[in-house]
Amino acid sequence: MPSPETEPALALAGVSHSYRSRGGTVAALGPLDLEIAAGEFVTVVGPSGCGKSTLLRLVAGFAAPSSGSITASGTPVTGPDPARGYVFQQHRLFPWLTVAGNVGFGLRGLPKAERKARVTELLELTGLGDVGRARPYELSGGMQQRAAIARALAPGPALLLMDEPFAALDAFTRERMQEEVRELWRRAGTTVVFITHSVDEAVYLGTRVLALSGRPGRVVFDRASGLPYEEQPRGGQSFAALREELTEVVRLAASAA
Numbered sequence: 001m002p003s004p005e006t007e008p009a010l011a012l013a014g015v016s017h018s019y020r021s022r023g024g025t026v027a028a029l030g031p032l033d034l035e036i037a038a039g040e041f042v043t044v045v046g047p048s049g050c051g052k053s054t055l056l057r058l059v060a061g062f063a064a065p066s067s068g069s070i071t072a073s074g075t076p077v078t079g080p081d082p083a084r085g086y087v088f089q090q091h092r093l094f095p096w097l098t099v100a101g102n103v104g105f106g107l108r109g110l111p112k113a114e115r116k117a118r119v120t121e122l123l124e125l126t127g128l129g130d131v132g133r134a135r136p137y138e139l140s141g142g143m144q145q146r147a148a149i150a151r152a153l154a155p156g157p158a159l160l161l162m163d164e165p166f167a168a169l170d171a172f173t174r175e176r177m178q179e180e181v182r183e184l185w186r187r188a189g190t191t192v193v194f195i196t197h198s199v200d201e202a203v204y205l206g207t208r209v210l211a212l213s214g215r216p217g218r219v220v221f222d223r224a225s226g227l228p229y230e231e232q233p234r235g236g237q238s239f240a241a242l243r244e245e246l247t248e249v250v251r252l253a254a255s256a257a
């Protein structure tokens with residue numbers, strides 16, 4: 001039997017999803033076949049409404065696909081699991097808990113000393129060492145999003161799912177957060193699936209870049225960036241070429257939608 005190490009971090013086979021609404025059935029996604037290896041940083045772009053969030057929600061186990069199957073490291077996804085951390089566009093921190101309380105929320109099963117050590121480690125890792133006792137509303141948008149990332153990382157997830165995590169941030173903070181998430185990924189070795197509307201962000205962050213067609217979203221572009229992170233500077237030649245190609249793919253997908 002294949003061991004979890006040899007299984008893809010994520011495998012989707014024939015996955016599609018429809019929503020039922022008053023107006024009828026909306027085919028939102030797929031069919032989709034996709035394998036993601038452990039350690040990849042996969043960015044996903046596509047026209048508005050093409051099913052990107054749906055894809056991530058299915059992978060997280062928040063909803064079951066209408067058809068097809070999803071496995072994470074060989075185990076079928078049947079519901080949410082701490083092995084899959086999720087970061088939303090809006091941080092969704094618990095306002096009644098401190099930042100440290102939020103980060104440690106998923107660690108309630110651990111002995112207190114162990115939990116405290118892990119929270120301290122994560123606060124340091126995400127540059128929040130000084131604000132563990134603050135409430136979320138006392139933090140800037142960038143810090144709130146860092147706290148949300150720390151909370152998602154706390155149980156040591158094999159897979160980190162990020163749904164436009166920086167969309168609500170100003171341009172400067174967003175660029176800084178991109179550097180930070182890149183560094184976190186490099187150090188933590190977590191597999192990442194990252195949804196974004198920004199072609200720039202997708203090309204800059206992804207070791208592999210996917211584009212979905214208009215609704216129902218299917219994979220119309222799938223490319224490993226082919227560059228080690230250190231050699232993937234913004235504005236470099238390969239960066240510009242991939243950005244141009246991807247922009248055209250998304251433009252075509254949006255006009256066909």
Ligand SMILES: Nc1ncnc2c1ncn2[C@@H]1O[C@H](COP(=O)(O)OP(=O)(O)OP(=O)(O)O)[C@@H](O)[C@H]1O
Pocket residue numbers: 019020021026027028046047048049050051052053054055215
């Ligand atoms: N709960 C729901 N009930 C009915 N339709 C839904 C529901 N959630 C999403 N949809 C529809 O499914 C389609 C895909 O939605 P989804 O949010 O996955 O797209 P998206 O690519 O993430 O969009 P955006 O880029 O605008 O955030 C859209 O047409 C949306 O209106």
